[in-house]
Amino acid sequence: MAENTPERAWIRNYAAGDEKEVRFMLGQSQMENLAFANNRLYFHPVTMAIWLATSAAFAQWMGWLPPKPEHGLFGYVSLLPAVFSCAVPMMFFIDWCNRSSVEARTENTLRRPDMLDIPTYYARSPASGFFILQWGDKIIGLAAVDASYNSTNDTPLTKGVKLDAQQTKDLLTGKGTSKVVTIRHFFSEEGYRSAGIEEDLIQNAIRKAFSDAKVQTIRVSVSPLKRTFIKCLRKSHFVEGESDGKLGPFGWEWRWYTLDREKWEAAAAR
Structure with missing residues (x-):
């Protein structure tokens, strides 16, 4: 009889079998703002x-x-x-x-080019990656690091427009690394946030992005209502920047938060 072993948390790369649950969590990460x-x-x-x-x-x-x-x-x-x-x-x-x-x-979010083929899109640069945070057999978080040559292109694919096979191939096979990395997606289950899983995820994303010497800046768009994530970013030395749109009639603003390599290296050296 097998021994009982305690469940553990670990961060792994995206696998093909994760697609359904990941897409659900990406929608959940945005709709969570509605509840807040x-x-x-x-x-x-x-x-x-x-x-x-x-x-x-x-x-x-x-x-x-x-x-x-x-x-x-x-x-x-x-x-x-x-x-x-x-x-x-x-x-x-x-x-x-x-x-x-x-x-x-x-x-x-669900119409961006990276959603066409997640593993292929995030394999275009060695500094890119789509990471899954897992607890036992349950996915409790994710982070997507886009370091590709078009990492700063935030335009979704137009509704109703379908790419043919060649267009899709061109979009997904263009290799290269940008100086500016975008964290496309970031989410963690609310019940686990008090354990510091957001900090684990963001630190893993930072290390992956800056593993390539060409990368100089990391950016991520954050809702003002996700206070625990904002606190985590500030702890990791991200700086609040320009607006990335508004939410609702009260005009709550999404903001870009950025981290420069120089600041990250200086903090790591202390």
Whole structure:
């Protein structure tokens, strides 16, 4: 009988059998921003004030305010339908406001050229790689390092346009390494983040990118709502830079964070 062995976490290269789960996680990594944005707005002071005001107005209109003394405690319980009936449409409205920009970014992510053939695309440069963080038999994170000659091209393939065999081959077989590396994708399961897995993933990505002497800068686009990842990047000496688009009606900005080789080497030498 085999002995029980503790599960362990390790980082490995992408394998062909990972495609279905990886694509799901890439969509999840973007749609996670919708949940973060909605929660930020649900508990915003202005939202809470509007919710309480509309609940009170509705209860007043229904004749539930003020509670009748003869009803005792039940008189206050009877106000709950007003509270909840006003909360639900507000939640739907907030989700509707945020959803379109998140879904657009999700679609663009899944339409980028690297999604045509993941292993082939990330084999075009020795400094590229698509890494999987695994715990036991479960994938709990991923990071994609694009060091190819077109690593700074962030344009997705146009919807409805299909490449023929030759166009696809030309796109996927162009060899070379760029001075600027882009971390295309980065995600970790929320339940494991407190264990520091984001730092493990980003450090592995940095080492891979800077393993080629030609690479001088690493960049990654980050949602302002992913606070643990931003904290991890700053700890790794990334610097906040220019905007990379906005989310929702409040205009939360994705930002490019960059790390220069010189700064990374200076930090490693301390």
